[in-house]
Structures are given as C-alpha cells and as structure tokens.
Amino acid sequence: MQFLWFHLMPYKELPEDFKEKHPSVWVDIHSSLFDPKRAHHMYNEFLDELEFAAACGFDAICCNEHHSNGYGLMPSPNLIASALARRTTNTAICVLGNSLALYNPPTRVAEEFAMIDCISGGRLIAGFPVGTPMDTTFAYGSNPSLLRERYYEAHDLVLRAWKEKDTFAFNGRFNQQRYVNIWPRPVQQPHPPIWIPGAGSVETWRWAAEMDYVFCYLSYYGYKMAQNVMQGFWEEMARLGKDRNPYRAGFAQVVGVAETRQQALDLYTGPAEYFYGRCLHVDPRFAAPPGYVTEATQRAGIESQVRMAAEGKAAGGPATNASSATKMQSLARDMQNIVANGYVIVGSPDDVAEQLHELATTLNVGQLMLLMQFGNLSSELTKFNTRLFAEKVMPKLKGLFSEWENRWWPRPMESRQRAALPAFLPQAAAP
Amino acid sequence: MNEPDTSTIDINGFPTRVWRLGSGPTIGFLAGYGGLPKWIPFLDRLAETRTVIVPSLPGFPGGDRGHTVLDSHLDWLLAARDLIDKAGLAGGDLIGSSVGGSFAAELAAIWPDKVKRLALIAPFGLFDAREPAADPWAQKQEDIAALMTRAPEIYKALKQMPSGANSIEWPIEQTRAAEAAARIFWPLGNTRLERRLPLIKAPTLILWGAEDRLLPASYADSMARAIGGRAKVELIAAAGHLAELDKPDEVAAAILRFMP
Numbered sequence: 001m002q003f004l005w006f007h008l009m010p011y012k013e014l015p016e017d018f019k020e021k022h023p024s025v026w027v028d029i030h031s032s033l034f035d036p037k038r039a040h041h042m043y044n045e046f047l048d049e050l051e052f053a054a055a056c057g058f059d060a061i062c063c064n065e066h067h068s069n070g071y072g073l074m075p076s077p078n079l080i081a082s083a084l085a086r087r088t089t090n091t092a093i094c095v096l097g098n099s100l101a102l103y104n105p106p107t108r109v110a111e112e113f114a115m116i117d118c119i120s121g122g123r124l125i126a127g128f129p130v131g132t133p134m135d136t137t138f139a140y141g142s143n144p145s146l147l148r149e150r151y152y153e154a155h156d157l158v159l160r161a162w163k164e165k166d167t168f169a170f171n172g173r174f175n176q177q178r179y180v181n182i183w184p185r186p187v188q189q190p191h192p193p194i195w196i197p198g199a200g201s202v203e204t205w206r207w208a209a210e211m212d213y214v215f216c217y218l219s220y221y222g223y224k225m226a227q228n229v230m231q232g233f234w235e236e237m238a239r240l241g242k243d244r245n246p247y248r249a250g251f252a253q254v255v256g257v258a259e260t261r262q263q264a265l266d267l268y269t270g271p272a273e274y275f276y277g278r279c280l281h282v283d284p285r286f287a288a289p290p291g292y293v294t295e296a297t298q299r300a301g302i303e304s305q306v307r308m309a310a311e312g313k314a315a316g317g318p319a320t321n322a323s324s325a326t327k328m329q330s331l332a333r334d335m336q337n338i339v340a341n342g343y344v345i346v347g348s349p350d351d352v353a354e355q356l357h358e359l360a361t362t363l364n365v366g367q368l369m370l371l372m373q374f375g376n377l378s379s380e381l382t383k384f385n386t387r388l389f390a391e392k393v394m395p396k397l398k399g400l401f402s403e404w405e406n407r408w409w410p411r412p413m414e415s416r417q418r419a420a421l422p423a424f425l426p427q428a429a430a431p
Numbered sequence: 432m433n434e435p436d437t438s439t440i441d442i443n444g445f446p447t448r449v450w451r452l453g454s455g456p457t458i459g460f461l462a463g464y465g466g467l468p469k470w471i472p473f474l475d476r477l478a479e480t481r482t483v484i485v486p487s488l489p490g491f492p493g494g495d496r497g498h499t500v501l502d503s504h505l506d507w508l509l510a511a512r513d514l515i516d517k518a519g520l521a522g523g524d525l526i527g528s529s530v531g532g533s534f535a536a537e538l539a540a541i542w543p544d545k546v547k548r549l550a551l552i553a554p555f556g557l558f559d560a561r562e563p564a565a566d567p568w569a570q571k572q573e574d575i576a577a578l579m580t581r582a583p584e585i586y587k588a589l590k591q592m593p594s595g596a597n598s599i600e601w602p603i604e605q606t607r608a609a610e611a612a613a614r615i616f617w618p619l620g621n622t623r624l625e626r627r628l629p630l631i632k633a634p635t636l637i638l639w640g641a642e643d644r645l646l647p648a649s650y651a652d653s654m655a656r657a658i659g660g661r662a663k664v665e666l667i668a669a670a671g672h673l674a675e676l677d678k679p680d681e682v683a684a685a686i687l688r689f690m691p
Contacts, residue, residue: 144568
C-alpha cells in the first residue's frame with residue numbers, strides 16, 4: 001500500500017455565512033473574501049505541512065490544479081511542486097496534475113514536469129486530468145465540446161516531446177508546432193509515471209487501461225459512495241483483460257485520526273463542516289456545460305438511472321452529473337451525516353486503520369491519497385493528524401497488497417548520486 | 432398541424448434532416464438555440480403562402496453528430512453553405528433565428544448569391560461588454576426555458592419528450608444541441624460577426640423579442656447600422672429570445688410583409 005499526503009490548499013477564512021451570502025466557492029467567488037496577507041501565511045503553512053508529511057514518512061506528497069477556487073489555491077501546482085522538490089529528499093512528488101488542454105502550447109507541461117523531475121532527481125508522478133468543468137470551461141473559457149479531444153492531442157504531444165530524441169514537427173488538429181525539442185528532459189526514462197485523475201467516465205477508464213496508466217478517483221464523498229464507480233472500473237479492466245493489480249487505482253479520502261474516537265470528533269467536526277459546507281458550495285449552474293460529459297457516459301448514466309428506478313433503488317452510476325453531486329452535498333450538512341455517510345474517516349488509530357483496510361480492499365485501491373488537512377483545520381492539528389497517522393495507522397496497513405508490484409511509482413536517481421541538501425538552511429540564515 | 436415531408440441529405444458524412452412543407456417560392460429557416468426536435472406553428476404560418484424548407488444544423492436535432500467534425504469557424508460556415516445548397520435553398524429567401532441567425536447572416540455576407548432576402552431573429556455572433564449577453568451554458572436545467580421564451584412552457588413543450596420517443600436518446604439529443612451551439616459560440620457568443628456584416632447587401636429584416644433575456648434587444652440597432660445593404664429593425668412585443676416560438680403569427684407576418 002502506498003500513502004500519498006494530498007493538500008488541496010483551501011482558503012481557510014471564508015466567512016461563517018459564506019453559503020448563505022455567496023452563490024459559489026468556485027468560478028465567481030468574490031475577490032473581497034481574499035486577503036493576500038493572510039494567504040501569505042496560509043501558503044507557507046501549507047508548504048510546511050507537506051514537508052512535514054514527507055518527514056513523517058509518507059510515500060508521496062501531492063498537489064493539484066484549480067482555478068478561481070476558494071478551496072484550492074493552486075492555479076499552478078508546478079510552482080508548489082518545485083518548492084517541494086527543493087525541500088524534500090526521498091518522497092515522491094505527485095502533481096495531480098496539469099490540465100493538459102489549458103496549456104498553450106501543451107509542450108509547456110512536458111517542459112515544466114521535466115524541470116521538476118530534474119530538480120527532484122526523478123521523484124515526479126505526472127498527473128494529467130481533463131480538469132473539472134469549473135476550472136476548464138468556465139474559469140479558463142475552454143470549449144466544452146472540444147476539451148476532451150484537445151486533452152488527448154495534448155497528451156500525445158507531451159509524450160512525444162518526452163520520448164523523441166530529435167526535434168520534430170507536431171502537426172495536430174489543435175496544436176501545430178514546427179520545432180518541438182524540450183530542454184530539459186526528464187530524469188525518469190522514457191517518462192515519469194502517469195496518473196489520470198477522473199470520475200465515472202467509461203472512456204477515461206478504458207483509455208487509462210490501454211495506456212497502462214493509474215486511474216485515480218478523486219471524490220470527496222468517501223469510499224461508500226465510490227463503490228459503484230470503482231466496481232465499474234474493475235469490471236472494465238476485466239473486460240479489457242487487465243489484471244486486478246490494486247496499484248492501477250488511486251482513491252482520495254479525508255481522514256482525521258486522534259487518540260480516541262471522541263477526541264477525533266471533537267477536533268475534526270468544525271473543519272469537516274467547513275470543508276463540506278463552505279468549500280464544496282459550488283453553484284450548480286457551473287456543473288454541466290454541454291459536451292463536457294461524453295454521450296457514452298450520459299447514456300451509461302441514464303441507463304443506470306432507468307435500471308435503478310426499475311429496481312426501486314436510488315440512482316447511482318457514474319457520478320458525473322450535476323444532480324448526483326448536488327444530492328451528495330445536501331447529505332453533507334452536519335458532522336453526523338458526514339461521518340455516517342463515510343465522507344470522512346475519523347477515529348482512533350485502530351478505527352481509522354480498520355476503515356481504511358475496508359476501503360482499500362472493497363475498492364481494490366493501492367494508491368491511497370489522504371486529505372489530512374481539510375477545511376480550516378489548523379496547521380498544528382494537521383501536523384498532529386499527520387504524525388499520528390504515520391506512527392500508528394500506516395504501519396498497520398503498509399503490508400497490504402505486498403504481493404503486487406507497483407509499476408507506477410517513480411524511479412529516482414540513486415540517493416548517493418543526488419544533490420545534497422545545502423548546509424545553509426533558510427531558518428539558520430534568518431536573523 | 433400539417434406534416435412536413437422529411438428527406439435526408441449528407442453533410443460531411445452525417446445524415447441530415449430536411450423538412451419541406453407548402454408551395455410557392457422557397458423560404459428557408461435555420462433554427463435557433465436548442466434546434467427543432469419538433470415541427471412548430473411558426474413554420475405552418477410561413478407554409479400558407481410559401482414552400483418552407485428547414486434543414487437541421489450539424490449537431491442540432493436532425494443534424495446527427497455533424498458538429499463533431501467541425502473545429503473552426505470556417506468549417507462551420509462551409510457546412511452551412513453545403514446545407515443550403517443541398518436543401519435547395521440557394522438563391523432563395525432565408526430566415527435564421529438565434530444560432531441559425533448567425534449562420535444566415537454569414538451566408539448572406541460571404542456568398543451573396545446564395546441569399547435573396549434575409550430575416551434575422553435575434554442572431555448570435557456579437558458581444559458587447561457594456562451590455563453583456565447572458566450565458567446560456569451556465570444555467571440550471573430548469574432555468575433555461577425562461578431564458579429562451581417569454582412563456583417558459585412553450586420552450587419546455589418543444590423539448591418535452593413525446594410518447595414513443597427513445598427515452599435514452601431523446602435527452603442526449605437535446606444536450607447535443609446545446610453542445611453544438613457551445614462548440615461554435617463558446618464562451619461569449621462572439622464570432623466577430625460585425626466584421627462581415629458590411630458585406631451583406633441583401634435586404635435584411637432584423638427582428639428581436641422585446642423581452643429577450645439572452646441577447647439584449649439593443650444589439651438589433653448596432654447590427655442594422657453595420658449591415659451593408661438596407662436593414663430594418665422591428666421589435667416583437669411580449670416575446671423572448673426565440674420570438675418565433677412566443678409569437679409565431681406576428682413573427683411570420685412581419686417576415687412575409689418584408690419579403691412578400
């Protein structure tokens with residue numbers, strides 16, 4: 001089992017009445033809520049927390065890309081990843097990832113990821129999300145009808161830029177470049193491991209499998225809600241003749257661990273309610289720009305709703321449509337529901353280990369992404385949560401799936417070949 | 432309500448529906464946002480004195496997945512030209528509403544021989560930051576109808592699945608129409624049409640629903656000023672963006688008065 005410590009970098013001081021007074025945390029969130037001088041401290045604390053997680057022994061630290069977003073202050077995850085590359089030594093750095101279609105030319109992604117791979121000595125995991133509708137089509141104005149095709153083409157361009165030894169011309173449908181020749185080149189050859197974050201899109205599963213990439217389901221709604229999607233994923237793998245290697249799949253989970261279950265509830269209720277109440281308050285009009293969800297996925301969704309209705313159950317299936325996200329949000333009003341529905345896993349180290357064991361085995365997921373700073377959780381508590389997890393939960397689960405090979409993990413340079421950390425550490429140099 | 436004849440033409444390899452009804456000189460109609468999943472009363476009014484020909488735009492109901500091969504504005508315009516040629520509309524009178532209005536204007540501008548007289552109903556293609564158009568793609572599903580017609584139930588009825596329709600494909604087809612419009616007009620509806628308007632020499636009637644909540648009715652005057660030939664503006668009272676749905680009689684009468 002691999003443990004990846006994932007930071008969303010939320011703005012931690014959204015007002016109490018945010019949900020009542022503001023239509024959306026994303027796309028048109030008002031600038032008056034953002035105080036750059038407070039953000040200075042938030043960014044620095046967030047970086048501390050990621051570095052702390054690395055020091056505690058997590059296998060990887062993760063960041064991701066969002067735009068115009070009050071719960072994700074990383075329009076450029078590569079800036080964060082490069083800072084982390086300088087301040088950590090052995091931990092993998094997972095950028096989950098760069099929304100390929102938003103880069104013009106996409107060659108930029110090949111370059112920046114190669115830079116991070118060089119600076120870190122080959123520790124990069126390269127994530128390629130299509131990107132949410134809020135980020136891509138609304139905040140960045142990308143055409144929803146062309147987004148996926150642009151994404152696939154950008155992927156092909158980035159891969160060729162990494163692999164080809166000679167300067168080449170790229171004659172694409174959307175991108176044309178006479179001279180593609182990136183400097184620097186990635187340490188990991190032919191390229192860093194590629195992970196694809198996604199939701200319930202059948203095409204994405206199939207494509208990730210064909211390309212032999214990791215598929216990561218980034219849901220904020222816990223493993224109980226994820227069972228339909230992950231079951232669909234593994235059924236698709238079986239149809240494609242792929243093995244059930246759990247390292248093919250990643251899953252994100254909010255986790256709060258404390259000495260006892262009661263202490264965990266006392267410590268984490270406020271931040272969890274902040275996260276589900278304020279951070280995930282997205283105006284539903286930004287959920288479904290036409291064309292973003294492919295027709296095959298729409299069809300699968302409608303068929304599943306029809307089938308569930310016929311069987312008298314609540315509709316599940318691919319969770320890409322607005323209504324299901326809205327439904328889940330409405331279930332997340334208070335901590336009791338948040339815990340009962342399994343959105344967050346909180347408890348004593350034993351409780352948490354047990355639930356994560358169940359998560360990992362029912363979803364068959366070997367790459368576990370842990371959201372251990374969530375909502376307005378303080379830096380102090382985030383470190384408490386992180387350390388306790390590393391000391392008391394991780395050892396209980398570490399051996400899980402040891403019979404499988406993780407073929408999707410970075411292959412860094414040997415540590416004796418890598419640059420040493422400088423002696424003049426910043427804190428030592430400070431007056 | 433009369434039943435139109437339906438035929439199929441090939442546009443870029445996609446089977447494309449053409450409706451035809453009535454007799455007399457031809458008059459074409461390119462439909463607006465959401466397209467025409469059903470025949471509408473407005474077309475009956477026109478068919479009383481004219482041969483009405485209604486080809487579907489790529490990706491709109493009846494237009495299959497034709498939008499999927501159109502990447503650039505030029506691709507779209509060439510498809511629209513192919514459409515009016517194959518539908519037998521070249522050289523005749525042409526009406527376009529909303530999304531279809533933008534195509535009708537482009538055709539008249541770039542290929543003047545294709546369009547004798549032109550009627551535009553609140554066409555897409557312009558954006559004025561001082562008076563921004565609403566965003567049809569950032570809406571809750573239940574709010575779209577009120578953006579399209581003054582009486583939301585009219586648009587809802589047009590989009591309502593009829594009994595016997597395929598319950599899976601029908602909603603997908605309606606989403607596809609919104610996607611096709613997005614494919615060409617995302618994100619602002621601005622194709623810089625104003626640069627081609629001076630090329631329009633055909634007599635042009637510009638109609639606008641006085642209560643258009645999607646595209647401000649003030650766009651009508653700036654459009655009329657930019658058009659190269661004679662252009663006349665008429666507001667349709669008590670009508671929204673798709674005025675031909677809200678006020679079929681009034682819109683048809685205004686058009687037939689202008690191009691008898």
